[in-house]
Amino acid sequence: MRGSSVVEGVARIAVLRANAVGDYLMAVPALEALKGAYPDARLTLLGTSWHAEFLTGRPGPVDDVVALPPIxxxxxxxxxxxxxxxxxxxxxxxxFDLVVQIHGGGRFSxxxxxxxxxxxxxxxxxxxAASLDRWVPYTSYHHETLRFLQVAALVGGAGDGLEEAPVAVTAADRAELAAVLGEPPRGLVAVHPGANDPRRRWPVERFAEVADGIDRPIAVTGTRAEKDLVMGVVTAMSRPATPVVGTLGLGGLAALYERCDLVVANDTGPRHLAAAVGTPTVAVYWCGNxxxxxxxxxxxxxxLISWTTACPVCGASGVDPDVxxxxxxxSWVTDVPVGLVMEQITDLLTAKGMLT
Structure with a gap:
């Protein structure tokens, strides 16, 4: 590792972080730290088309986005x-005076x-990997938010890094939510059963059991690709719930989660989004993730943590980097019981004085 001081004369900064929603949200504290170190510099995110759509005009550390083509x-x-x-x-x-890479170990980036x-x-x-002027080692099993803050510190950025920095919910986000769903009911709880990696998905029947155990209005959220998961939860429930499948953009989903008292999810981008707009979350995680x-x-x-460390089918290790x-x-997270999830839901809702 070399360098930790502010770089003199920086007017333009580029930051490479060109992946998914949760990946970006975990990087926001580092972006805020860079903006704090260089308040007069223009910060450009080298991202993808969804970053450009979501961040353009949204208050935050990113001034503009370059949507990269496939690389x-x-x-x-x-x-x-x-x-x-x-x-x-x-x-x-x-x-650019300064380019910051917070996009993996650097083989390609x-x-x-x-x-x-x-x-x-x-x-x-x-x-x-190829060297940079200032760098920190990339190692396995290091929290991404803290990893990125280490990079920001290389060039004088400082931040607390305890949680994703808040994402601003805009009037346009709230208007989108109102146009699609109207006025959400008070006390709403959202359930998100999807995850890009199927191994991170808690069974839909357990999400349904949890949702039935919460005496609140329930919305079940998901992308169009997750429609079967969403409807699996809705149909398995013993009472009505509102499916929200592919009808809201990311901003509208942020507005929905802002109106929720709690979001129950897998380890996925929407869990990070809910946290970033200030909503409490309960989520099922595989231990490595x-x-x-x-x-x-x-x-x-x-x-809630699953301690499964090997494939339930073939026994291949999930924690050995050489395998x-x-x-x-x-699913690698079926060992998380419904009871433990309900305990945390109850505790969070009670702590806010919201349990009915």
């Missing part, structure tokens, strides 16, 4: 998409960052 290992996992010289030249023309012509580069570096992406405080956020991911996709 292997940077903005897509697909092979065969190297960064074009035209793109790199376009970014060089922006004359560090060479890309080095092509952008900044006076100073800073970021993460795994063994074998908890280390990297779990909530860092317990006052408002309660993770390749097996092809099986059963």
């Amino acid at each position: 292997s290992g940077v903005s897509t996992q697909e092979a065969g998409h190297p960064p074009s010289e035209e793109l790199c030249e376009e970014l060089r023309e922006r004359r 560090n060479p890309f960052v080095r092509r952008l012509g900044a006076r100073v580069t800073a970021g993460l570096r795994a063994p074998g 908890l280390i990297n992406a779990g909530p860092l405080t317990r006052t408002r956020h309660r993770p 390749a991911r097996c092809p099986h996709d059963p």
Whole structure:
């Protein structure tokens, strides 16, 4: 690791973080720390199209977004998409003084960052990755928010890092929610049964049992791709619930979660979104994911931990970094019982004086 002082004369900063919702939200404290260190600099996020849609015009540390095209290992996992010289030249023309890489170990991202012509580069570096001017080692099992704050500290940024910084909910977000769902009922609790990795999904029947045990209006949220999961919860419940499937954009979903007293979820981007708008959460986590992406405080956020460490089908290790991911996709979090989840729900709602 080299360097920790503020870089002099910085007017333009680029930060590379081009992945999913939860990944971005865990990086917001580092972005805030960079903005605090360079309050007069323009901060550009090198992200994807969803970042541009969600962040444009939204108060926060990001001043503008460059939506990157598919770049292997940077903005897509697909092979065969190297960064074009035209793109790199376009970014060089922006004359960034500082480029910060908080996008993995650097195998693909560090060479890309080095092509952008900044006076100073800073970021993460795994063994074998290209070096940057200032860097910290990238290691397994390190919470992402704290990892990114270490990078910000390389160039003088400081932050507390205890939770995702708040995301501003705008009037447009609330108008979208009103147009789609009208006025949400008081005391609403949202349940989100989806997750991109099926191994992180708690069974829908357990979400339904939990939802039935909460004497509150229930909304079940999910993307269009998660419709079967959402409807699985709704149909398994013994009382009515409102499915919200692919009808709200990310801003509208933020507005919905803002109106909820609690969100119950898997380890997924919407859990981070709920926390970022100030709503308490209860979530089911696999133990390895908890280390990297779990909530860092317990006052408002309660993770329930699965200690399964091997594939339920073939026994392949999930904690040995030298063991390749097996092809099986059963849930790895079924050992989390309904009772423990209900205890945390009850405790959070009681703490707010909201339990009916």
